[in-house]
Amino acid sequence: MIQPRLIVFDCDGTLVDSLFAIQHAMEQAFSALALDAPPAEAVRGIVGLSVPQAVEALAPDHPPETLAAIDRAFRDASLAYRQNNPQSNGQLYPGTRAALERLNTPNTLMAVATGKARRGLEHVLDVFDMRAFFMATQTADDAPSKPHPGMLQNCERMTGVAAARTAMVGDTTFDIAMARAHGCTAIGVSWGYHPVKDLLDAGAHVIIDDFAELDGALEILG
Ligand SMILES: [Mg+2]
Structure with a gap:
């Protein structure tokens, strides 16, 4: 058999x-914390990692509490994007x-x-x-x-x-x-x-x- x-x-x-939606949410997350958004190419490189690892790779010089805040902001922005753009995710x-x-x-x-x-x-x-x-x-x-x-x-x-x-x-x-x-x-x-x-x-x-x-x-x- x-x-x-x-x-x-x-x-x-x-x-x-889904790159556009992920890059958009990451830009929103950094912007929510008044941080410069990472280059689009850098975000492209981390798609596939889980969010904490992705955020750490994009903002390695920030303290853990800032990384946690970016993580939360990214999740919020992703959810908002899905809700606002149900057909363009x-x-x-x-x-x-x-x-x-x-x-x-x-x-x-x-x-x-x-x-x-x-x-x-x-x-x-x-x-x-x-x-x-x-x-x-x-x-x-x-x-x-x-x-x-x-x-x-x-x-x-x-x-x-x-x-x-x-x-x-x-x-x-x-x-x-x-x-x-x-x-x-x-x-x-x-x-x-x-x-x-x-x-x-x-x-x-x-x-x-x-x-x-x-x-x-x-x-x-x-
Ligand atoms: Mg992938």
Whole structure:
């Protein structure tokens, strides 16, 4: 009998292009504390980390209480953005939905592992009607920030699929390093927020340029 395989998708930069909304909320957060907003490119680099780690990376010289205040302001700004712009909170990348429908077979289980808060991920799953595809979802509220392998360990526990039969699909070095720490296959996507060279340097087994290439890349799992 063939053992089932598990595909774990990152969210921002992999399934959904949400960079504008995240950059906007981060600008609002820094502005609320009368701090200079970090450059857009710097924000692009930290999408994928959980919020505390992202804020610390963007404002390393500030004391913990300031970082905590930015964190709160970012969460508030994200929620306000979602409420004020219910239809413009990002869009699915081309081929996302078709890939999920194609791969949704009895032998393939799917999950999401994201640095988003639980509240943010639930919103995305509802907006794009994707909830039914995923047997497990992991967020910043469920495990340590990527690249710690905790989210993938939880996915293994929830699905019963071991690392040897698991592939992580993501756009950042945080996803690739998390996959490597878990001991599963690391598939990088070139359409997201980190350069392909960085994904390869972090240990990606393969890079795909389009969701149409995912099925072929998954043959690594046998
Ligand atoms: Mg990402």
